[in-house]
Amino acid sequence: MVTTHLTHWGAFEADSDGERLTRVRPWRGDPEPTPLIENVASAQHHPTRIDQPYIRRGWLENGPGPGARGSESFVPVSWDRALDLLAGELRRVYGQYGAEAVYGGSYGWASAGRFHHAQSQLHRFLNCLGGYVRHVNSYSLGTSTVFLPYVIGDVGWVTQRATAKTVLAEHSELVVAFGGLSPKNTAVSPGGVSRHNTRGWIAAARARGCRFVSVSPLRDDTASEGDAEWIAPLPGTDVAMMLALAQVLDAEGLADREFLREYTVGYERFAAYLRGAEDGVAKDPEWAAAVTGVPANRIRALAREMAAVRTLVTVSWSLQRARHGEQPLWAGVALAAMLGQIGLPGGGFGHGYGSAAGVGEPARVPVPRLPQGRNGIDIFIPVARIADMLLNPGTRYRYNGQELVYPDVRLVYWCGGNPFHHHQDLARLRAAFARPDTIVVHDAFWTATARHADIVLPSTMSIERDDYGVGEGDSVFFPMRALTRPRAEARDDYSIFAAAAERLGVGPQFTEGRSAGGWLRHLYEQWHLAQSRAGHELPDFDAFWAGESLELPVPDPRQVLAADFRADPVRYPLATPSGKIEIFSATIAGFGYADCPGHPVWLEPEEWLGGPAAERYPLQLVANQPRTKLHSQLDVGVYSRSVKISGREPIRMHPSDAAARGVSTGAIVRVFNGRGSCLAGLVVDDVVRAGVVQLSTGAWYDPDPADPGFCRHGNPNVLIADRASSTLSQGCAGQLTLVEVERYTGPITEVEVFRPPPAEVVPGL
Numbered sequence: 001m002v003t004t005h006l007t008h009w010g011a012f013e014a015d016s017d018g019e020r021l022t023r024v025r026p027w028r029g030d031p032e033p034t035p036l037i038e039n040v041a042s043a044q045h046h047p048t049r050i051d052q053p054y055i056r057r058g059w060l061e062n063g064p065g066p067g068a069r070g071s072e073s074f075v076p077v078s079w080d081r082a083l084d085l086l087a088g089e090l091r092r093v094y095g096q097y098g099a100e101a102v103y104g105g106s107y108g109w110a111s112a113g114r115f116h117h118a119q120s121q122l123h124r125f126l127n128c129l130g131g132y133v134r135h136v137n138s139y140s141l142g143t144s145t146v147f148l149p150y151v152i153g154d155v156g157w158v159t160q161r162a163t164a165k166t167v168l169a170e171h172s173e174l175v176v177a178f179g180g181l182s183p184k185n186t187a188v189s190p191g192g193v194s195r196h197n198t199r200g201w202i203a204a205a206r207a208r209g210c211r212f213v214s215v216s217p218l219r220d221d222t223a224s225e226g227d228a229e230w231i232a233p234l235p236g237t238d239v240a241m242m243l244a245l246a247q248v249l250d251a252e253g254l255a256d257r258e259f260l261r262e263y264t265v266g267y268e269r270f271a272a273y274l275r276g277a278e279d280g281v282a283k284d285p286e287w288a289a290a291v292t293g294v295p296a297n298r299i300r301a302l303a304r305e306m307a308a309v310r311t312l313v314t315v316s317w318s319l320q321r322a323r324h325g326e327q328p329l330w331a332g333v334a335l336a337a338m339l340g341q342i343g344l345p346g347g348g349f350g351h352g353y354g355s356a357a358g359v360g361e362p363a364r365v366p367v368p369r370l371p372q373g374r375n376g377i378d379i380f381i382p383v384a385r386i387a388d389m390l391l392n393p394g395t396r397y398r399y400n401g402q403e404l405v406y407p408d409v410r411l412v413y414w415c416g417g418n419p420f421h422h423h424q425d426l427a428r429l430r431a432a433f434a435r436p437d438t439i440v441v442h443d444a445f446w447t448a449t450a451r452h453a454d455i456v457l458p459s460t461m462s463i464e465r466d467d468y469g470v471g472e473g474d475s476v477f478f479p480m481r482a483l484t485r486p487r488a489e490a491r492d493d494y495s496i497f498a499a500a501a502e503r504l505g506v507g508p509q510f511t512e513g514r515s516a517g518g519w520l521r522h523l524y525e526q527w528h529l530a531q532s533r534a535g536h537e538l539p540d541f542d543a544f545w546a547g548e549s550l551e552l553p554v555p556d557p558r559q560v561l562a563a564d565f566r567a568d569p570v571r572y573p574l575a576t577p578s579g580k581i582e583i584f585s586a587t588i589a590g591f592g593y594a595d596c597p598g599h600p601v602w603l604e605p606e607e608w609l610g611g612p613a614a615e616r617y618p619l620q621l622v623a624n625q626p627r628t629k630l631h632s633q634l635d636v637g638v639y640s641r642s643v644k645i646s647g648r649e650p651i652r653m654h655p656s657d658a659a660a661r662g663v664s665t666g667a668i669v670r671v672f673n674g675r676g677s678c679l680a681g682l683v684v685d686d687v688v689r690a691g692v693v694q695l696s697t698g699a700w701y702d703p704d705p706a707d708p709g710f711c712r713h714g715n716p717n718v719l720i721a722d723r724a725s726s727t728l729s730q731g732c733a734g735q736l737t738l739v740e741v742e743r744y745t746g747p748i749t750e751v752e753v754f755r756p757p758p759a760e761v762v763p764g765l
C-alpha cells in the first residue's frame, strides 16, 4: 500500500507492511525534497518509544507533591489504572485549587495534522474542566509578536502577507539578509511543507542579476545558489551595523524624505540619535566598525548600494530570539523605510524568508481546525517565563505595559512539546519542575520531559493515525491516512482525553459524540460549506479522503507586503497606533523600559564578544535550529544520528580557535560557562566566523546524574541564560551565549537518554 503523508518538514510517499514503513521517498511534487523525512521510519520502532502508560515510582508510592523529578524509575501500569489516576488527580486539583492551579500552556510543535494537533486537543480537554493557565506568544517569535504591532503591524500579517518569493525572484536587485536565507530552516513550516523552493527562488533572482548579501556568523546561512557576499558582524551587534547604514543614508541625503513624511512617524527623533544629538556619538560606520568588527568602508559603500537599487532588507527570526531582540527588527524597519521601498515589488522589509518555508508563500484560504472551547479563566504567562512562574508563585513582573503576577501552579500538563529541549538553563528548569504536585506528559518518545513527569502516557506518531494536514502558508492540503497500526499500546491524544473526560463527567462535552474519524469528516464538511459559500468549488470529504492532495485557492498569488498602504495610506492604514510605520513609538517610550526605549538603539547585551564577560568565556555560542531534524523531534532517527560524533551533537569552530585550543575535527570537547556544560563532537570549519562556535539545539538532554547542569549529549540549553529578550516582550533569548571550549578527557560512555529509563514492576503498587 502506498500513501502520502505530511510532516512539518515535508511530504513523503511510503510503503508499509502495516507495522512499519518499508520504504520512504519524497512526495513527487516536491522540487527540493529534504533528507529529514528519513528520520520518521527509523525512529518509529526505536527502544525509546513509550510502549505503555507509566507512573513515576515516588508519585505512586507517596502521592502528589513536590519531588526530585528526572532520576527515579517508572512503574508500568495498565491504561485503565493510568486513566483512573489521572482523572482522580485532575479532580483533586480542580476541586481544591481551581483552574488557576493548572498550567496547560503546553508549548510545542507536536506533529503535523489538523485534527490530532496535540496542544489543541489538550486545550479543548482542559477547557471542559474549567480552563487553565495559558501561555501567550512563541519561542519562535516571542519578541516580534509583542513588538511589531507597535511599529509596522501584526507579526502574522508581516509573515503571512510577506511579498511573494516569486515577486522577489522577479524584482529584487539587492537582498540584504540579516541572519541569512537558510534552506536548512526553510525545510520546515508549522503543519507541513509541500514544495520546498528556497534554492529555486534564490537561483532565479541571481540568474537575473540580483545580488545577495548574507549578514551572519555562518557562511552557509544563505543558500549557495545566491552566490552571496558574506559579512559577519559579531553576533548580537547587527543593530549597530544597521544604525550605521541608516546614518549614511541620513548624512548623504539618500533617505527618501517623501516616503518618511507620508508613511512614517518619528523619523526626526531617530535621526537625532543617529547624528549623535542624544549622546554626542554619531552612529557612523567608524563607530559601528568598532562595535561589529565590520570594516567602516564596507558599511558606507553598502548603504549607497542599497539606496541605488530595488532593495529588500530582511531580518531572520533568530535576531529577535536574543537580548534586546526588538532593536535589530526596529532598525531593519527604519532602514527599509528610509530606502522608501516598502510596498514596492521586490523592495522593502521582510521577516523570516530564511526562517520558515511559509514566509513568502502567498496566503491561501483558511483550513479546518478543532474548536478549543472557552477557557473559564484569563491567566497567562509569556511562554518563555515557565521556570520563573514555577519558581516564583505570587511574584509580580512587568510585561508589555502591564503588571502581572505569577500564579501558583500545582499541576503541569504537557502534550506535544519538549521544554527540556526548548527552554534555557535546564538545571534551573529541573529545579522548577520539582515544585508542582503533579506533572503529566503525553509523548510518543521517552524525551527528557517525559522523564521529568509523574504520569506518562504514550501517544501515537502521526503515521499511526488518520488525519489531514496543510502547513502554515502552504497551499497543498493532504489527506494523511494511517500508514501503520499504533506501536505497542500507544493511543491518540484524542482518545486519551476522551477516556479521561468520560471519567470526569465531561465526555459528551469533549467528544460531542464523535469518533476521531467522525471529527475529520465533520470539520471538513463545515469548512467545505464555508468555502463553497465564499465561491470556492472543492471536492467533498470522500473524494478528498480517497485522493492524494488538494490545491487550496490562493486569492493573490503575487502579493506585495503593504502595497495597499503605499497606494492609499488613509484608506489602508497599518495596524499600528498611528496607522503609519513608527520609527519612534510613543507607546513604547511611555512604558519607560530601560531595555527597550522609544526608537531603535544599540544596547550592549550581557554576553557578547565585545563585553567584559568575554574575558572568561571568549567564544560566542550560536544555538540555532538543527539541520538534521526539527528541534528535538526524532533525534534517534538515522538522519539526525548520521552527523553525530561518537554519539555527541556536532559543534562547529573556526580553525584559528581550534588551533589555539589544540583540538581538531572528531575530538570530543567540553563546552562550558558559569551556568553549565555539555559534551559535543568537534567539526573544524572556516564557514564559522572566528570567535564563534555553533551548536544547534535538539540533542536530547542527557544530564549527568550528579550534575543536572552537565549534558553528556550536547544540548546547548544547559549553557544559555534563562533571561528574557526584554521587559517589553519577555521573549525567549536562547540564540546566543558566551562559552569556553576544551578537550574532554573524561570517559565517553553511551548516551543514556537513547535508552528507555529504568522501569520496575512493584508488587502492591
Ligand SMILES: Nc1nc2c(c(=O)[nH]1)N[C@H]1C(S)=C(S)[C@@H](COP(=O)(O)OP(=O)(O)OC[C@H]3O[C@@H](n4cnc5c(=O)[nH]c(N)nc54)[C@H](O)[C@@H]3O)O[C@H]1N2
Binding pocket: 107, 108, 109, 110, 111, 116, 118, 139, 140, 141, 321, 415, 416, 417, 418, 419, 421, 422, 423, 424, 442, 443, 444, 445, 447, 459, 460, 461, 462, 493, 623, 624, 625, 630, 631, 632, 633, 634, 697, 716, 717, 720, 732, 734, 735
Ligand atoms: N537555545 C535555543 N533554544 C531554543 C531555540 C533556539 O533558537 N535556541 N528555538 C526555540 C524555538 S523557535 C522553538 S519553536 C522551540 C521548539 O520546542 P518544542 O516544540 O518543544 O520542540 P519539539 O522537539 O518539536 O517538541 C515536540 C514534542 O512533541 C512530541 N510529539 C510529536 N507528535 C506528538 C503527538 O501527536 N502527541 C504528543 N503528545 N506529542 C507529540 C515530540 O515527540 C516532541 O517531544 O525550541 C526553542 N528553543
Ligand SMILES: Nc1nc2c(c(=O)[nH]1)N[C@H]1C(S)=C(S)[C@@H](COP(=O)(O)OP(=O)(O)OC[C@H]3O[C@@H](n4cnc5c(=O)[nH]c(N)nc54)[C@H](O)[C@@H]3O)O[C@H]1N2
Binding pocket: 139, 140, 141, 178, 179, 180, 182, 184, 185, 186, 187, 188, 215, 216, 217, 218, 221, 234, 235, 236, 237, 238, 316, 317, 318, 319, 321, 354, 355, 356, 622, 623, 624, 625, 626, 627, 628, 629, 630, 631, 735, 736
Ligand atoms: N531544519 C530545521 N528547520 C527549522 C527548525 C528546526 O528545528 N530544524 N525550526 C523551525 C522553527 S520552530 C523556527 S522558529 C525557525 C527559526 O528560524 P531562525 O530563528 O531564523 O533560525 P536559526 O537557525 O535559529 O537562526 C538562523 C541563523 O541566524 C544566525 N544568527 C544567529 N545569531 C545571529 C546574529 O546575532 N546576527 C546575525 N546576523 N545572524 C545570527 C545563525 O547563524 C543561524 O544559523 O526555524 C524553523 N526551521
Ligand SMILES: [Mo]
Binding pocket: 139, 140, 141
Ligand atoms: Mo520556533
